[in-house]
Amino acid sequence: MTDVVAARRRKGVRWGVAVGGLVTASALVVAVLGAEGAQGPTGAAGIGGPAAPSVHTPAAGPRTAPMTLPAPTGRHRVGTVSLHLVDRQHRDPWAAGQQHRELMVSVRYPARADAGRYPRAPQMLPGEAAGFDRLNSFSEYVPKGKVAWGATRTHAHEGAPVAPHRGRRLPVVLYSPGAGDPRSLGSTLCDELASRGYVVVTIDHTYEAPAVQFPDGRVARSVMPQEIARARKAGRMTQLLRKVAGVRVADTRFVLDELARSGPGSVLPGALRRAVDLDAVGMFGQSAGGFTAAQAMHDDRRIRAAANMDGVMGYTQRDDDPSHPSTVGTDGVDRPLLLMGKEGDTHHRVASWGAVWAHSTGWHRDLTLGGSQHASYTDAEALIPQVARKLGLPRADVAKMIGTVRPGRAVVAQRADVSAFFDRWLRGQGSGLLDGPSSRCPEVRFVP
Template identity: 30%
Template sequence: MRLFELLLTLSCFVLLIDLLFVTRNAKKTDMALGIGSSILFVVQLAVEGYRWQMLLIYGLTGLFILIILFKHAKKRMAIKIGKPLRYSIASFIVILLALSVCLMVYLPVFHLPKPDGAEKVGTQTFHFTDSSRDEVLTEEQSDKRELMVQIWYPTENRDNNKSEFLFPKDKEMFKKYIQTYSNSLNLPDFVFDYWKYSKTNSYENVEILPSTSPYPVVLLSHGMGTSRFLHASQAENLASHGYIVVTIDHTYSTFATIFPDGSVTDYRTKMKTVDERRKIGKIWTQDVEFVIDQIEKLNSGAIESQFQGKIDLNHMGAMGHSFGGATAFNTTYLDNRIKAGINMDGSLYEVENRDVINKPFMFIRSGVFKAWLEEFKNNTDPDNEVIKQLSDELQIMKNVINHQGNVIYIEGTQHFNFADLQFYSPLIKLTGITGDINGSRGSLIVNQYVLDFFNKHLKGTGGNLIQGPNDRYPEVKFIEPREL
């Protein structure tokens, strides 16, 4: 709960006690409470903003203030309430207050955790069109592949700008954005309206921090059906440690992607078969390769920007979650421009001719990986295509370990502990898509191992955490080749 939300809730409770259980006629006290609550009401709306989870608090506060005014009017009717009715009314109102508090606590206005690097973080968004590729996920034959790309980078923030909101600031754009989510989930639009208050730790369109040498770059792909917004905290953390991070929205594979003209694309991806997975995987891989081309143009000045000469193209990494993690592996394998990569809990969609990888790579798996591994070994069926693919994937992991790479899993995590969804609501944990681990703790661990890996392989520093078990992070378990 935000500060003035909490204060307004407490004042509402105090008004309830005063009206029902203070028997003496204390006009000054009543009026002081009414005025104080009115001020809190106005301040909360003006400073923090309305959100629907507070509707019961708003309504009860307004009702209590009106009762106080009526109670002390010159001409009033004396209304006596017996104890049974008084306690019944109080109990009912307390239940309403508790319901409102639960809505505020379990559907909170969340902010991204602060990055732990030394630098402030800037961000800038680009709209790229690949004129060489037709868009195959729409019915319009003239459509070309369009991507929204957000870049995060170190900054001084000389103008002392305020940190940015996570979602689009423009009201119409934001409305279209949440409508796409609500339509996909068959929920009313207002359910997601409070997302407009969620803030990042980044500053939009500020100047990049001057440096004597260019910054290494990491490309980051989201999971299937999510978006780049769900990996903003990971991007911010890397940027605060001196990286340029490029997050990609893979169009039509997100719940919603909003473009500069106000248009919003929804989810249109089909992946019912292995072949369909490979087809989409190829599109995503081409997306990453195209974005690398644009990064090169930004660095050379072919695309005018502040990033000219600031990007270290010789030290480039790729990472992703779920399907984006599989894309990070595939792109790392195929594109020589990428020097190291990380797959966060993603099953590979392409395993043929991928058995030997000669670059540093790290698989970070969720806490169920070890149990899944044991179950898989006990149910091997060489004639089953899925089992064969999984067997090939394990062989790839074994080869990764043998080529300066790592395979680790984090106890207590589930699939979406590798994205920012765990910060949106405590209710997420009840669905089982995040694990028992505290969300902030899980995020910290992932960020530390991602940073340590890229520090070693892109900067030539660090690498202590990925050497083996560490007492600071007992949740992290390392897989040996003999276990695969």
């Protein structure tokens, strides 16, 4: 059964957390999460109790002003609702004391023209922002307690009515973030797709994300630092990476199950439930989220197309290591797969990508965003330049985080390619953008 609560709301290819998505599969996990030490931010019981005692309070001092995200370019305004999903059939795999797996997801959708009457949703709730401040993949360059991560607003309006869709149901796209990243770090692309007529469902992977805030105020903080410390000590990093990927795919399939529920048990508000087309489902993600998208498509026929943005697809700590492959690597996929890598990450250089490429019979493309870094495929591309200006960060540090590609151009290219991919395979509307190099996106290189 399911409880649903509408809530207000670097090395090479990464798995994505920095476990901001296991950076090679585990480089970021180790580099970022491991930096917190063996004790980590909290134990598995972090989900229990009121929010206030469990939320980290950043160091005192001046903080940046609110940052802004790029406005979506589609013809629709964007609405959003957050859902609290409870899997009562399974215990939580990361928290021994939790009888059920709890997830928070956000649903973005095309909204009516009067959506502006409804408040814009925050990118992160207070507990999530506090968790992200203390545990994120930018901490080497951005000082803790200096950025107002919780002050940024998305372009999605909370509870806005669904736009009229004239009897045509709307395709659904799932989003999984990098390992150790919150679902909200992909807001720019998710808002964009919703403005273009998609229903976009973003998933927080509880106890892996820095912090997940539930409607009753509880905050579940990451247990990855402790998990990584134990795995390293026991020489079981490969097993940990397998578990992270397995939990993520299970979360994804559970969310799909819940979206399909009808009648009194439906998790979606009525108008939105009637609008979605669950026969046209795609998925994308960054880093570990990209791996999740590809692996979930391999495992679940309901997913018709997947896009992997710079996520390694094996259980290894090195991008060039062909050992410990995933089943998506050994089998490939028979449905469309888009690979989008940072500068230097291609199927010729990343072993797991090469395996998927060699074994896949479905349509597949490999694109490189010139001058990009791993985090370029997240909201960091828009946020880090603002942080840098306000805190006076060195240009060299900014380049290490998001590369040298012009941020505005990086956003344009990602929006164009991801939208073109899902338009083609979920709507049957080919623009030709993914058929070869285009003057519209000169930063994007096609890898043969």
